[in-house]
Amino acid sequence: MKTTITYSESIRHHYLRAKESGKLRGEIYKLTPAHIRKLCLNLILEDLAHTDKIIMKNFFEIKSFDDISAKIKTYDIDGFRPICKFLKKENKSIASHEALELIALIIDFHPRPFRCYKDETLSAETALPNEDLIVKDKNVTYFSNSDKGKSDVVVKTKQIKLFAWFSNASAFNKLLIFGSGFLFFTSMLLTVNNVLNNKVKWMVWQDDHYIEVNFDTKKYDLNQLKYYKEDRIKKFKKIRPTCEYPFFNLDRNIRVWYGKNNKKELEYFTDLGRHPETGKTLKPITQYMIAKYICNASPL
Secondary structure, three states: OOOHHHHHHHHHHHHHHHHHHOOOOHHHOOOOHHHHHHHHHHHOOOOOOHHHHHHHHHHHOOOOHHHHHHHHHHOOHHHHHHHHHHHOOOOOOOOOHHHHHHHHHHOOOOOOOHHHHHOOOOOHHHHOOOOOOOOOOOOEEEEEEOOOOEEEEEEOOOOOOHHHHHHHOOHHHHHHHHHHHHHHHHHHHHHHHHHHOOOOOEEEEEOOEEEEEOOOOOOOOOOOOEEOOHHHHHHOEEEOOOOOOOOEOOOOOEOOEEEEOOOOOEEEEOOOOEOOOOOOEOEEOOHHHHHHHHOOOOOO
8 A cells, every 4th residue: 555654665765776876966965954955946947847846835835936946045944954864764754744745856756746656547747736735735634544653645536527517507607618718719819829920939959059040830840949048048058078077166066967868878968957859857967977978987
């Protein structure tokens, strides 16, 4: 049976295995509260999934994700200590379910959150569909496991028979549904119009950097066209670093991220983000990767 106990054990096992294989993010190789905070600040700059944003909102106790950066910076750093102790195996368990979900996020454990772990047929996109849903929602119940002295989580989901409800709905409710559909269709038409008139800015990946382009499906495939982001244009480049490349700043901040292309070849970039070809999140460079794949030396 999958419980929060087996969930926490699986998360810690994933962390220890990733640490041994050199696949952890660089910010948490040295496990301290300060490094946990730094990793959280870096994570919010990435294209997080909807469920991952909710995990961070629940842990930092905020209503809007727009407030997350300021909250992390002012968050009491001692609040990260239980996370460090849990991963170091100094504590057998962690009391806060929100903290456990945050750990799953920062070490990239899958499946997450707990609802997806308990029911692997449930996708992350549908696990927490409501932007305002939090762990202590009415559909989530905590109960004590007297045999083990632990807490489990039971998720109760409401099944709505949509078509049966629609057929029984009043004429007024049906009118509201059709009205909403009309507004949505109108909104889509306006969006298409903006695209056709180039009011939306676009960019494509060219060799080793992004360039700004017009929306032209004759010249570019749809999967090549991406919404224009100024920081991607200015900061995100593909590089070919040598062993002497400055991989870290003086304060040890990472300057290089890596990932594999469609040919399974390692490629290196100057900023965090997703690989332009595969769409997978890039990983921060580590001393292990530098020694083995760039300097062609035996890893420490």
